[in-house]
Amino acid sequence: MKILVINCGSSSLKYQLLDMTNEGVMAKGLVERIGIEGSKLTQKVEGRDKYIVEKPLANHQEAIQLVIDALIDEKNGVIKSMDEIAAVGHRVVHGGEKYAESVIIDDSVMKALNECVKLAPLHNPPNITGIEACRALMPNVPMVAVFDTAFHQTMPKESYIYALPYELYEKYGVRRYGFHGTSHKYVSQEAAKMIGKDIKDLKLVVCHLGNGASITAVKNGKSFDTSMGFTPLEGLVMGTRSGDLDPAVVTYLMKQLNISADEMDNILNKKSGILGISGVSSDFRDVEDEMNAGHERCKLALDIFHYRVRKYIGSYVAAMDGIDALIFTAGLGENSPETREEVCNGLGALGIKIEKSKNNFKGRREDISAVDSKVKVFVIPTDEELMIARDTLNLVK
Numbered sequence: 001m002k003i004l005v006i007n008c009g010s011s012s013l014k015y016q017l018l019d020m021t022n023e024g025v026m027a028k029g030l031v032e033r034i035g036i037e038g039s040k041l042t043q044k045v046e047g048r049d050k051y052i053v054e055k056p057l058a059n060h061q062e063a064i065q066l067v068i069d070a071l072i073d074e075k076n077g078v079i080k081s082m083d084e085i086a087a088v089g090h091r092v093v094h095g096g097e098k099y100a101e102s103v104i105i106d107d108s109v110m111k112a113l114n115e116c117v118k119l120a121p122l123h124n125p126p127n128i129t130g131i132e133a134c135r136a137l138m139p140n141v142p143m144v145a146v147f148d149t150a151f152h153q154t155m156p157k158e159s160y161i162y163a164l165p166y167e168l169y170e171k172y173g174v175r176r177y178g179f180h181g182t183s184h185k186y187v188s189q190e191a192a193k194m195i196g197k198d199i200k201d202l203k204l205v206v207c208h209l210g211n212g213a214s215i216t217a218v219k220n221g222k223s224f225d226t227s228m229g230f231t232p233l234e235g236l237v238m239g240t241r242s243g244d245l246d247p248a249v250v251t252y253l254m255k256q257l258n259i260s261a262d263e264m265d266n267i268l269n270k271k272s273g274i275l276g277i278s279g280v281s282s283d284f285r286d287v288e289d290e291m292n293a294g295h296e297r298c299k300l301a302l303d304i305f306h307y308r309v310r311k312y313i314g315s316y317v318a319a320m321d322g323i324d325a326l327i328f329t330a331g332l333g334e335n336s337p338e339t340r341e342e343v344c345n346g347l348g349a350l351g352i353k354i355e356k357s358k359n360n361f362k363g364r365r366e367d368i369s370a371v372d373s374k375v376k377v378f379v380i381p382t383d384e385e386l387m388i389a390r391d392t393l394n395l396v397k
């Protein structure tokens, strides 16, 4: 069975076609600049040159039509006709409290997704546009929505309720939702396989450290707590996001700078984090390079980043009353030995120790624990597309 996975942003669209008989990726690609001048599709198939199509794309429907055309292209495609696509799995950022699992999309789901727009005004609309475009082009193909928030719906109330007037939760849905759920779910399932135990018997801490970063405490296979909250702004220091902050800072700065809520939002989401502290870049590679060249504020930015990750790990070990494995994933977690080392340095009291000689690599699955580490430490490349395809297969087969 072949499953198409779609991750739709406001002006871009990532896709993968997977053959679920062996979970192999047949083709993957990116459509950029949808609705903007210079639209382009780039498709990669292992062992072949990149296939690039440059043509004007007015909207997402035209973009998805181009994806289908690329997949069935006689020379550059991987399937003969669209009929080979058995189902489509869509990444959807916010499922609110309604969706703790992936779901087959019908009109009532579309209505619920639209109701979630107020919770994720930047992310859900392009996801919905992508689904609508696919439904229009492939009316008879089942579609599944896989939510970033769903995995975290198992969090207990003490993890997700803010200490605000309770009616603000009841009336406006102001609570912690958590994000990156598809990644945390995939990585924790794979960690259980590496340990060789049932996930229901394990306490795991998953560090998804990319440009957006979050940590999840996974207890007995379920998300028990996670660092992102009502929005992806809470928690760790990120590329451009502040993470945790005294909320009084927000009102103080709005008054001092005489700025609007949107301008404040922009500072917190786009100008803070590693970029804000270092003043150099939001890309950790640039900041690491500058630090090595003696840039003080780059060192400070990375010190703060690592310190916050360590604090979260410590608090989740306390929250779960133990830890069997610590897992690193995403851009930094998979590719930066320095980050893994800095985070684990100082966690010895928790029984977490890595073997330096096993840590010097990028981008593959590995056990990096020291022989005398009580806690396993793994690097597991995330694969949200595969998780979306697995969920889609399970629902449609």
Ligand code: AMP
Binding pocket: 209, 210, 211, 212, 239, 282, 283, 284, 285, 288, 330, 331, 332, 335, 336, 362
């Ligand atoms: P992601 O959001 O998961 O795609 O991660 C992207 C981020 O990972 C980039 O902004 C980089 O800062 C970081 N990254 C990727 N490769 C490396 C590396 N080799 N060393 C340090 N940081 C890296």
